[in-house]
Amino acid sequence: MLRFLIHYGIHFLVPIVIGLTFYKKNQLKVILILLAGIVIDIDHLWANPVFDPERCSIGFHPLHSYWAIGIYFLLLSFRKTRVYGLALIIHILADWADCSLLLQSK
Numbered sequence: 777m778l779r780f781l782i783h784y785g786i787h788f789l790v791p792i793v794i795g796l797t798f799y800k801k802n803q804l805k806v807i808l809i810l811l812a813g814i815v816i817d818i819d820h821l822w823a824n825p826v827f828d829p830e831r832c833s834i835g836f837h838p839l840h841s842y843w844a845i846g847i848y849f850l851l852l853s854f855r856k857t858r859v860y861g862l863a864l865i866i867h868i869l870a871d872w873a874d875c876s877l878l879l880q881s882k
C-alpha cells in the first residue's frame with residue numbers, strides 16, 4: 777500500500793509541485809505536460825502480462841530501458857524540449873522508487 781502511494785504520489789504530485797514551484801508562466805500547460813509523462817507506460821501493453829506488480833519496469837519495457845532514459849536526459853539539456861525530458865524523468869523516478877520498494881519487500 778505504501779509502495780502504491782509513493783509510486784502514484786510521484787507520478788501525480790511531483791509534476792504539480794514542480795509546475796507550481798518553478799514555472800510561473802504557462803503553469804497549467806507545464807503541469808499538464810509533466811502529468812502526460814505517464815503515457816510512456818503505454819509500452820506495458822507490449823509486455824505479457826500487461827500489468828505485473830512483481831515486475832520492475834526500469835530496464836524491462838522499451839520506453840523504460842537505459843538507452844531511453846539517456847534520451848530523456850538529452851531532452852532535458854535543450855531548452856525547447858526540457859519540459860518533456862523532465863516529464864519523462866519524473867516518470868522514470870516514480871517507477872524507480874517503485875522498483876526499489878519492490879526489491880526491499882522481497
Ligand SMILES: [Zn+2]
Nearest residue numbers: 816817833871
Ligand atoms: Zn512506467
